[in-house]
Amino acid sequence: MDTVAEIYDLRGLNCPLPVLKAKKRLAGMRAGGQLWLETTDPLAVIDIPAFCSEDGHRLVETETVTGGHRFLIERG
Known part of the structure; x- marks a missing residue:
């Protein structure tokens, strides 16, 4: 089954909001x-992998993009 991942735009938000919004x-x-x-x-490169590990999600991919980062997460 092919699924298309949604994109959740958290640009402009600072710690801890990206993790809190992603969790919800x-x-x-x-x-x-x-x-x-x-x-x-900039702290997302530390916070998002830690969040995934703690909450049982799988961090599938991380990309550096202009002005920030993208993370592909699979819900556990």
């Missing part, structure tokens, strides 16, 4: 669903 959004998704997070917070 992922809670409403079914297990195995994927979500791209787009961030500009």
Whole structure:
């Protein structure tokens, strides 16, 4: 089954808002669903992987993009 991951734009938000908003959004998704997070917070490269590890989600991919980062997360 091919699924298209939604994009959640968290650009312009600073710690801890990207993690808090991602946590709420992922809670409403079914297990195995994927979500791209787009961030500009420089701490997201530390916070998002830690959040995934602590909450049982899988960090599928991380990309550096102009002005920030993108993270593909699969809900655990």
